[in-house]
Amino acid sequence: MTQIEIYLLAGAAMFCIGLYGLVVRPHLLHKVMGLNVMAVAVFLVLVSVARRVPGPTPDALPHAMVLTGIVVSVAATAYSLALIKRIYTETGAVTLQETDDDA
Amino acid sequence: MPNNIERPRRAQHIVAVGLLVAVFVLLARAVLYIPMHDTGVASSIQDNLQISGVLNPVTAVLLNFRGYDTLLEIAVLVLAIIGVLSLQREGMLASGRLAPFADPALSLLTRILVPMMILIAGYLLWAGEKAPGGAFQAGSILGAAGVLVTLSGHVRPGWLSPAIVKIIIAVGFVVFLVAAIIPMFFDKNLLEYPLHLAKPLIILIETWLTFSIGMILVTMFISSAAPITDDYVRGDAT
Numbered sequence: 001m002t003q004i005e006i007y008l009l010a011g012a013a014m015f016c017i018g019l020y021g022l023v024v025r026p027h028l029l030h031k032v033m034g035l036n037v038m039a040v041a042v043f044l045v046l047v048s049v050a051r052r053v054p055g056p057t058p059d060a061l062p063h064a065m066v067l068t069g070i071v072v073s074v075a076a077t078a079y080s081l082a083l084i085k086r087i088y089t090e091t092g093a094v095t096l097q098e099t100d101d102d103a
Numbered sequence: 104m105p106n107n108i109e110r111p112r113r114a115q116h117i118v119a120v121g122l123l124v125a126v127f128v129l130l131a132r133a134v135l136y137i138p139m140h141d142t143g144v145a146s147s148i149q150d151n152l153q154i155s156g157v158l159n160p161v162t163a164v165l166l167n168f169r170g171y172d173t174l175l176e177i178a179v180l181v182l183a184i185i186g187v188l189s190l191q192r193e194g195m196l197a198s199g200r201l202a203p204f205a206d207p208a209l210s211l212l213t214r215i216l217v218p219m220m221i222l223i224a225g226y227l228l229w230a231g232e233k234a235p236g237g238a239f240q241a242g243s244i245l246g247a248a249g250v251l252v253t254l255s256g257h258v259r260p261g262w263l264s265p266a267i268v269k270i271i272i273a274v275g276f277v278v279f280l281v282a283a284i285i286p287m288f289f290d291k292n293l294l295e296y297p298l299h300l301a302k303p304l305i306i307l308i309e310t311w312l313t314f315s316i317g318m319i320l321v322t323m324f325i326s327s328a329a330p331i332t333d334d335y336v337r338g339d340a341t
């Protein structure tokens with residue numbers, strides 16, 4: 001197993017840890033943190049893929065995609081936090097509760 | 104009653120973990136299938152670097168070869184900040200005071216650090232042409248400087264009205280969009296910069312992007328943070 005493969009597998013494992021937080025944890029902040037862990041896992045995979053190129057300089061395209069991804073992840077996180085704050089001020093809860101209409 | 108809830112929860116939990124293990128196995132197989140000795144597009148980026156206008160391959164990909172990604176990325180940032188601001192109560196952008204008073208130690212540190220951060224942001228913006236750096240790195244350092252200023256209790260200067268904040272937020276995207284569209288009036292494609300203008304255009308776009316990204320990040324931070332209430336200022340909060 002090469003070094004790159006270890007990083008790739010770590011990325012896959014981190015993605016699942018983030019997905020666990022997103023799916024199982026009811027607290028909305030935990031869900032946002034899970035989404036962020038998943039995003040970082042994808043960046044880890046992309047940065048590892050960039051290292052496949054022989055020679056000292058890694059592939060620039062995955063690096064550029066990671067930069068784009070970080071910004072999109074920050075934007076999504078900020079918007080999610082604003083939504084959570086609004087949900088808290090409207091309902092007083094930090095979880096998504098089933099209303100009577102859903103049941 | 105708690106027992107009734109506990110049982111299905113536990114079963115759901117086991118099912119969820121089982122599904123996640125299955126997802127991991129699939130993902131692990133997928134990432135290990137990636138061919139290890141494929142050079143991807145690295146060689147074509149190197150071959151075409153001299154026509155991109157910059158010498159750093161990451162900047163060339165971001166601002167020229169795949170400028171479309173970056174244009175949509177700044178659009179996502181602007182959309183997110185519009186969403187964040189529209190969820191706020193009125194006047195949040197106007198006050199933006201996060202610390203009850205200017206802490207003297209933090210204030211002194213801020214006075215030393217912020218000019219250096221602005222200098223480093225300027226360097227990163229300039230270095231992005233031929234070394235790691237660029238608008239997004241410079242913008243995040245400017246944003247961090249703004250967060251530091253806000254946290255140390257300084258109020259927003261008078262000239263920085265909410266309208267001007269909104270203009271700075273939008274200017275990077277607008278400049279990028281205009282630079283992307285203009286080539287279409289000269290029988291070229293979207294984002295197809297003329298060869299001799301590529302470098303000045305990229306520097307122009309990156310400069311305005313830096314200001315916009317910095318302002319967007321500061322505004323996101325201020326909007327996500329808890330506002331200072333009167334209780335807290337009086338020291339009654341527990």
